[in-house]
Amino acid sequence: MRRDAFLKSMLALAAAGSLPMQAFAATNVKMLLPANPGGGWDTTGRALGKALQDAGVAGTVTYDNKGGAAGAIGLAQFVNGSKGDPNAMMVMGAVMLGGIITGKPPVDLNQATPLARLTSEYNVFVLPANSPYKSMAEVVAQLKKDPGSIKWGGGSRGSTEHIAAAMIARAVGVDPAKINYVAFRGGGEAIAAVLGGNVTVGGSGFSEFAEYIATGKMRPIAVTSAQRLEGSTVPTLKEQGIDVEIGNWRGVYGAPGISADQRAQLIAMLEKATKSSSWAESMKKNDWTSAWLAGDAFSQFVTAEFANLKDTMTRAGMV
Structure with a gap:
C-alpha cells in the first residue's frame, strides 16, 4: 500500500474512533510557544501537550518558549526552523493577529499551516x-x-x-x-x-x-x-456604560510545507486530544470555552478575523 493511501486509511479509522492509539504513539511533537512562561499561550500549549499524550496520539512532547512582539518572534522561528516538519505545532491566537497588524513583521501566518481553533476566552x-x-x-x-x-x-x-x-x-x-x-x-x-x-x-x-x-x-x-x-x-x-466587547481565542498551526495528509493527521491528533479527560480538566480549571474549528474552516475564520481586527484597531487609533 502506498504511504499516502496508508495515511488516508489511518485517518479514516481515527475519524471513526476505531484506530488503535498506538498508531500515533510514536509521534514526537515539538510545540512552539510564542510567549514567555506563565501566559495564556504557554498554559494552552502545555495543557494541549499533556492531552496529546494522555489521548495516546503523541509519544513525547517538547516545548520551546520564544516570547516577544505579540508572538511574531516565535512565529519567525517556527516558519524558518520547522519547514516540512510534520510533528511541529505552534500555539497562536487573536493576539498574534494584532501583533502582525501593528508590528508588520517580515514573516506572516500565511507561511504556516492552519490546523484548528481550540478555545475562546x-x-x-x-x-x-x-x-x-x-x-x-x-x-x-x-x-x-x-x-x-x-x-x-x-x-x-x-x-x-x-x-x-x-x-x-x-x-x-x-x-x-x-x-x-x-x-x-x-x-x-x-x-x-x-x-x-x-x-x-x-x-x-x-x-x-x-x-x-x-x-x-x-x-x-x-x-x-x-x-x-x-x-x-x-x-x-x-x-x-462602556460599549466595548472583545474576545480572545487560541488555536494551533502546523509547519510550512507539510502535505495535505500530514495536515489531516495533525488535525485528527488534535481532535482526539480535545476529547480526552485531561483536556476537559484543563478547560474547567482555566474557565476556557470550547471553540473547535478545524482545517479550511479555521483558515477562513483567521482571514476574516484578521480583517475585522484590523478595522477595529484602525478605528481605535492603533493603526
Missing part, C-alpha cells in the same frame, strides 16, 4: 489590591483628566487587552493614542507588574488572573464579554 481588567482606585468608573474618571496617568499593563503591543484599553479610551471620549500602555513579553511578567503595583490596571485572560483574584491580591473591575461570565460577579464593560 474573555479578558478581565484588574487593580492591585492596594490600588487607590476601587472601580472602572474611578479609573475612567482619572483617564479623562490625565490619560497618561493611568498605566495599563498587559501582553505585547496588539494584544486583545491592548486593543480593549484603546477601545475603552475611544468609547469614553479619550484619544486612544494618548493611553499609557505597558507591554510585557509574557503573562508572568504582567502578573508580577500588577502584584507589585507597577501598573495601574492589568489586563489578561480571566484564567491567568483567577488565582490572584480568588486570594484577594487583585481586584477585578470589568470583563470584556457581552454578559457576565458564568458564576462570576465581575461586571461587564457594557454594564458600566
